[in-house]
Amino acid sequence: MAIYLNNAATTWPKPEPVARAMYDFLISGGANLARGSAARRDLKTFNLVGDLRERVATLFGGYEGGDPRYVTFTSGVTEALNIVLKGYLRPGMRAVTTSMEHNSVIRPLRRLEAQGMELTILRCDGKGRLDPLVLKRRLEEPADLFVLAGASNLCGAIQDLEAVAEICRERKVPLVVDAAQTAGLLPHDAESLNLAALCFTGHKALQGPQGTGGIVWRPDFAQKCLPLVEGGTGSRSHEEHQPDVLPDKFESGTPNLPGLAGLGAALEWLETEGIDKVRRREESLGERLLEGLKELPGVSLYGSSEMEGRLPVFTLNLKNFDNDALACELARRWGIETRPGIHCAPLAHQTLGSFPQGALRLSPGYFNTEEEIEVCLEALRELASPKTATLRSGR
Ligand SMILES: Cc1ncc(COP(=O)(O)O)c(C=O)c1O
Known part of the structure; x- marks a missing residue:
């Protein structure tokens, strides 16, 4: 799934x-x-x-x-x-x-x-x-x-x-x-x-x-x-x-x-x-995702670290992971579909400080569930653990 x-x-x-x-x-x-x-x-x-x-x-x-x-x-x-x-x-x-x-x-x-x-x-x-x-x-x-x-x-x-x-x-x-x-x-x-x-x-x-x-x-x-x-x-x-x-x-x-x-x-x-209902639902999923991301070791989040004044679109890099490899790992092991890279916005990546390496984008939508957000956080937690990170970096 x-x-x-x-x-x-x-x-x-x-x-x-x-x-x-x-x-x-x-x-x-x-x-x-x-x-x-x-x-x-x-x-x-x-x-x-x-x-x-x-x-x-x-x-x-x-x-x-x-x-x-x-x-x-x-x-x-x-x-x-x-x-x-x-x-x-x-x-x-x-x-x-x-x-x-x-x-x-x-x-x-x-x-x-x-x-x-x-x-x-x-x-x-x-x-x-x-x-x-x-x-x-x-x-x-x-x-x-x-x-x-x-x-x-x-x-x-x-x-x-x-x-x-x-x-x-x-x-x-x-x-x-x-x-x-x-x-x-x-x-x-x-x-x-x-x-x-x-x-x-x-x-x-x-x-x-x-x-x-x-x-x-x-x-x-x-x-x-x-x-x-x-x-x-x-x-x-x-x-x-x-x-x-x-x-x-x-x-x-x-x-x-x-x-x-x-x-x-x-x-x-x-x-x-109702647009308001859709927005509130997405915001609530975004809120949980953001909160969880901020607690993860080795995550660099780009842009604001608050939910206020933003849509639930988040870009990040995980220490010791190329964002492309991270996206592949999430898809292969957990079926989590994301988007790595530059997102057709090179100047925006320059502005946020994620150029030229790019970043991984996570963007929940109306039909996501709270459980899916938790699975994603758990997956990132596992990938961010010192053991996995050492394996990835070969050190
Ligand atoms: C801000 C912004 N502008 C333009 C586009 C291009 O959209 P489309 O491919 O639907 O023409 C996108 C798509 O990601 C976007 O996010």
Whole structure:
């Protein structure tokens, strides 16, 4: 039996209705979106996507009372961030970000930098947090966009989005949020924070399938972005140019409809279960794990050593263990699934002091049990014992 502690990579297992909705779509739904007639199955698909757009707009505090037109579906947050960053930033502009970002932010920005955009990377503190005063100071020089993740995929540090949003509003700098780790766990209100774009992924705490995600746009910002991909939208087919209207502008090609069916079921599940309940459950598991980790000899924990202001995502190294070998040992002997390495976030590891060796990440999720947390702690305790450590180091 697997003990799955890699929920920051993707949550697992998914709630059952998610799999059922995908199965039903493939077996009895299955019509394409806006590329058929007005047959019942066509309308079913049309409504499935329309209802989900509304659900997403409501969940994230979308603009104009949650107008579903300002929701774009993508294959995940990586595509969403690429659409936003490459759609808006041009040579000569200046983008600002932080040292805790995932490569889905850093790599598109480095590409744009190579093309003549200026890039400023603000260093976060040893707990992975951005001091809003640092941002305030660095936005005294003109900037065209600020992008940051709501919480770190490495140490779970939650950023002070309200303070950041206030500064960006004052300086009139469009704020883009990577909500990969926070969507489904923390409340989001794009309109009240005046976010230019909120980018999310469906397969993490939103509990949906892989290959889903999207953007909630501020309407005027969406107007200023060029689409990354152009092609068939099922609308205005007589026109040779990409439609400028939303959602069609950013949604060319047949979407991942089985995935969207699953995401719809996931959001319905989340609404019934309640985001607060999910968060409290994960926090309580995280609390126990953290407490146990702090008592283990030879553990170096990165980021904050408290549960406050973080999600239950922990990275550590164990004395005398390479984190890769540690992950293999946990999987081989106890069936514990984790993630070692650099987690697509080299600058974040540099910020926390775990570069270049990387670290082992443990990220419990809603479906873990207290017993599983205890098994993990017991396994680490055994591996950390002086006897095992001596064996590992060969000394
Ligand atoms: C903070 C953050 N941003 C972006 C991503 C990329 O997500 P996806 O692979 O779903 O596009 C991740 C995934 O781990 C993440 O944690």
